[in-house]
Amino acid sequence: MSRKASDNVEYTLRSLSNLMGEKRRRQADGSAGSGAAAGERSLIAAESCSSLNSAASGGELERAARRQFQQDETPGFVYVVSVFSALGGFLFGYDTGVVSGALLLLKRELNLDALWQELLVSSTVGAAALSALAGGVLNGLCGRRPCILLASGLFTAGSGVLAAARDKETLLAGRVVVGLGIGVASMTVPVYIAEVAPPHLRGRLVTINTLFITGGQFFASVVDGIFSYLAKDGWRYMLGLSAVPAVIQFLGFLFLPESPRWLIQKGQTQRARRILSQMRGNQAIDEEYDSIKNNIEEEEKEVGAAGPVICRMLTYPPTRRALIVGCGLQMFQQLSGINTVMYYSATILQMSGVEDDRLAIWLAALTAFINFIFTLVGVWLVERMGRRKLTLGSLTGTAVALIILASGFLLSAQVSPRITLNPTDPSHQNSTCTKYSYCNGCMLDPDCGLCYKLNKSSVVESSCIPVDKDSTMKAAWGRCSNETVFKKEDLFWAYNFCPTPYSWTALLGLILYLVFFAPGMGPMPWTVNSEIYPLWARSTGNACSSGVNWVFNVLVSLTFLHTAEYLTYYGAFFLYAGFAALGLVFIYGCLPETKGKKLEEIESLFENKLCTCGMSDSDEGRYIEYIRVKGSNYHLSDNDASDVE
């Protein structure tokens, strides 16, 4: 039955307490276990919308009882399964985060030039983009569990290759293998968790995956900090350590089950029922099972099963709209510049007066920690505020923080110190550095740094000098070329930043950025994508949107330095603020609320025109309650008329 057809009919539960009483009475009668199909009954109480409103207090009572009921019934197994899957998120975060610290050491030991450094970073992200797309097909054909096993296998193999690498070519191969694992994990894990989670916990459990991503990034920055003290082979530990969680996940998933929804779709109904009851503890699963099954059949009737899934998705308006929303969310997540903010956090911190490179590494770990802790806030908020409000609030704060961050750079550029000395290059190579008259130009040139003295707090005796090829901590020649000597002589070396009194504004912007971004824009694109597609389109939809995430990740991080060169730092951050503003309009118009809805109900949110998706918010108060009594068991859930028997 079409969901629209049910719009004019409102169902509500008339007397939950009576039924609770009935349940208890039946249990006392010892009639449990008499759940023969013949004894199955459905109790549906229907009421008009107005009567629903008038029975407000009764409704609250019902809802409270219902919440209690759900809480009582969520078995620990769902959490175990979610945490094991989210190790994929941890590896995603760890392997993307660890490379910056590893590169500092690799650069010296393997003599890597800029091109090779860039290759080692972007090969992983590029491979992730490709394998996320391919992961869609694999998910559909083989199921979620084999894909998670494949991803953890790739993570293990990749980190083994990286830890043992003897040359840069082997390192590149290892980074590609790890990237393939990241791509498959990034699209499979949210889908798997969403499919095994009960509706009232789904948002929270999928968001835990992003918590693991940011946790992995934080852990990577701590590992980077620790092993940066090791003169030789520190990078082997940094890159090899991810084998540990990968092996744990692989072993765990040898014993964990397939997604029951995928199994039902493939006709393996007995196995699906068994797994579903394992996931739901002692709750009756008939209603959920029937609803999934009916939904699959209904969808096949509506959309047909012929032709490639992506074509069916694009020609069927609800899935087309969902795909636009899903890909748009992922695109705006990356266009708001999260990875440049994370990547350049050390620079931003240095700008605000942190002189020491090591300290900057540890403070970058602090940045990753803020990202992690505020993702935890997201886990807490997602089932309270809902996806839509959380994403809108988060993106608004992100845009404001970007403006503050950009203003910090702008103010710093405006009072950028003048360059007063022009020493001649002893090797007589014509360096571009000597042409700059202000620190700002010098800072934006990746080959140059500023050597200066401080008189009270103003910069004096400043010169723009080429940076040492092996360490950004000193100049290639001249007064600032020997760290111990120049520090003794009260000289300072600024690479990538200009010492100004406004640098703290950028630091404030950075902190605010993470505080706002991490709870909403960080996790919600992944969470929403895991739930907005119907089963037949879920793996393909997630493959496309994860692919979009990775492609924009590469684009934004690779173009940041050039963007900063052409538009300056403040121009780049104003640009991201502009993208965030566009994202706000998009999300305001298009993102429906999916909180608490069953996966099978969500498709109907995309039945209206794309820009009216937000309107479904107002439907929050209207819902249908459905109760099935089977033997002594009854089960209730948010539901729609298509489940009515």
Ligand SMILES: O[C@H]1[C@H](O)[C@@H](O)[C@H](O)[C@@H](O)[C@H]1O
């Ligand atoms: O959701 C995650 C998270 O926000 C990470 O911190 C970021 O590095 C990823 O690109 C993003 O997809």
